Amino acid sequence: MLTLNNIEVIYNEVILVLKGMSLQVPEGKIVGLLGSNGAGKSTTLKAISGLLKPEDGEVTDGSIKFMGEAIHHKDAAEIVRMGIFQVMEGRRVFEHLTAEENLLAGGYTRRERDLSSDLEMVYSYFPRLKERRHQTAGYLSGGEQQMLAIGRALMAQPRLMLLDEPSLGLAPMLVLEIFGIIKRINQEQGTTILLVEQNANLTLGVADYAYIMENGRIVLEGYPEDLRQNADVREFYLGLTEVGQRKSYRDVKHYKRRKRWLS
Amino acid sequence: MDLFIQLTLTGLTNGAILAMAALGFVLIFKASDVINFAQGEFLLIGAYVTFAMLAQLGLHWTLGLLLTLGVAVALGVAVERLVLRPMIGEPIISVIMVTIGLSSLLKALVSAIWGNQPKAFPPFIPSQPVKILGATVGEDRLWAIVIAIFMLGIFSVFFRRSREGIAMRAVADDQQAALSMGISVKKIFAWAWSIAAATAAIGGALVANIVGVGPELAGFGLRVFPVVILGGLDSIPGAIIGGVVIGLLEAYTGGYIGQGLNQVLPFIVLILILMIRPYGLFGQEIIERV
Numbered sequence: 001m002l003t004l005n006n007i008e009v010i011y012n013e014v015i016l017v018l019k020g021m022s023l024q025v026p027e028g029k030i031v032g033l034l035g036s037n038g039a040g041k042s043t044t045l046k047a048i049s050g051l052l053k054p055e056d057g058e059v060t061d062g063s064i065k066f067m068g069e070a071i072h073h074k075d076a077a078e079i080v081r082m083g084i085f086q087v088m089e090g091r092r093v094f095e096h097l098t099a100e101e102n103l104l105a106g107g108y109t110r111r112e113r114d115l116s117s118d119l120e121m122v123y124s125y126f127p128r129l130k131e132r133r134h135q136t137a138g139y140l141s142g143g144e145q146q147m148l149a150i151g152r153a154l155m156a157q158p159r160l161m162l163l164d165e166p167s168l169g170l171a172p173m174l175v176l177e178i179f180g181i182i183k184r185i186n187q188e189q190g191t192t193i194l195l196v197e198q199n200a201n202l203t204l205g206v207a208d209y210a211y212i213m214e215n216g217r218i219v220l221e222g223y224p225e226d227l228r229q230n231a232d233v234r235e236f237y238l239g240l241t242e243v244g245q246r247k248s249y250r251d252v253k254h255y256k257r258r259k260r261w262l263s
Numbered sequence: 264m265d266l267f268i269q270l271t272l273t274g275l276t277n278g279a280i281l282a283m284a285a286l287g288f289v290l291i292f293k294a295s296d297v298i299n300f301a302q303g304e305f306l307l308i309g310a311y312v313t314f315a316m317l318a319q320l321g322l323h324w325t326l327g328l329l330l331t332l333g334v335a336v337a338l339g340v341a342v343e344r345l346v347l348r349p350m351i352g353e354p355i356i357s358v359i360m361v362t363i364g365l366s367s368l369l370k371a372l373v374s375a376i377w378g379n380q381p382k383a384f385p386p387f388i389p390s391q392p393v394k395i396l397g398a399t400v401g402e403d404r405l406w407a408i409v410i411a412i413f414m415l416g417i418f419s420v421f422f423r424r425s426r427e428g429i430a431m432r433a434v435a436d437d438q439q440a441a442l443s444m445g446i447s448v449k450k451i452f453a454w455a456w457s458i459a460a461a462t463a464a465i466g467g468a469l470v471a472n473i474v475g476v477g478p479e480l481a482g483f484g485l486r487v488f489p490v491v492i493l494g495g496l497d498s499i500p501g502a503i504i505g506g507v508v509i510g511l512l513e514a515y516t517g518g519y520i521g522q523g524l525n526q527v528l529p530f531i532v533l534i535l536i537l538m539i540r541p542y543g544l545f546g547q548e549i550i551e552r553v
Contacts (some may be wrong), residue, residue, distance in 0.1 A: 049443060051439065051442060051443055054438075054439055054442065076442045076443060076445065077442070077445045077446070077447045079445075080443070080444060080445030081445055085443075085444070085445075086443050088439070088440055088443055092437055092439070092440040092443075093440075094432070094433045094436040094437055094440065094441075095436055095437075095550045096432065096435075096436055096547050096550070097429065097432055097433060097436065101429050101432070101433075102433075104426065104429050105429050105430060105433040105441070105444060105446070106444050108426060108429075108430050108433075108444055108445055108446050109444070109445035136550070138550030139550065152444065156444060156445065
């Protein structure tokens, strides 16, 4: 459905952030994209959704294709209309609008005039938003704002949803709830999802396939069950070593231990 | 008592016109965070274009007003295209500076085309005096109040219910997030500037009907500042109430204390409000979650 082929992104005409990044998102699946801070995950999403331009970023090489059509030169509004919707990092709700107005803003590109059945659909996933529908979004809790951000995406009925760190700054219980809902949305609405995360364990739990990126390119990919077995993933992303054993500080020499995939 | 009613009516009508200029100002600020120093000139252009349509071309007033609105919308779109679009991504303060330049340009344009002499205006709304509770007031002045209330209603519904209205507020809140949901920021800006120019044009036509046309009409632009600071830069009801309050204050001080002071008083109010409630009586507070 979505294919990134060897793309390169440069900010301010100087800073090379993505250095030949490729990935594929098949229709109807959840694909995870893991990596540490600054690896280029968010940049990848912005390259897909056309949000690089306002930040002076540019795709200078490679191609991004959605349903067979090249989209890396289209602007954000056009890309949303094609069915790609990005839920931005840090929730970014419209603070001075009520919860319901936020949802309606999410449905801006819809052709139908009456969006009340879509509102009900969103409220069925997030009953708490229904209770708070007339409250100013800026005063909602962090978890509710994240629900609102995902609900806003649902309003656009996208074919592909790009989620940028939905777990950011949320309590572990809430994160579990949100991930459960993401899985449900994928199954019930048939929405394809590209999930960018730092929480490797949860992501490998919901994803059908996952990529790990470092330093602007993909370093490892595979099915979650295979990745869980990979020694490097276990150590650097899941924080595990030998099962059941605690690691002594003497053995923790991250700075010396070379990752096998870098060389 | 008669004097009081007379002053109240004058104040209300002046306030209504101020409010209409302020509405466009608020609209632009709401959508783009830009303080438009050229708002008074929009009003000036509205007044002169109406004058040209009615007095110089001799059109019927309905057609003339419609054409004036068309010109205003075109002006708004042109400003967005030629002046604001190249400024996207620049700091807000640069955009504000550009509007100051725009105001001089428009003023010069008006005096180049129509000259600097005040001109009489063929009234399209009858201006015969009407007696209310012992006070006399021009009929056109009463219409100004009606039209201002009507505009307030339309704008409130537009911003609360319509898709474009909600999108406009969304753009004001977070441009990039709005962009991510397919809202075209450029289109929203064009909308905001056109509607602002159109409301100012209606205000301008009313002023022209009441006092005639002249270059000093642009002075309304300056008097809009106390109004919007009082009401809150981003509040539609605030623009109306601020307009009425300033209008009344001007009338009362002018009538009871003396002419001259009424020119200064709005700005004293402006300073007081800035000290007590910098976001105005109805403006948005900055939301901080802790």
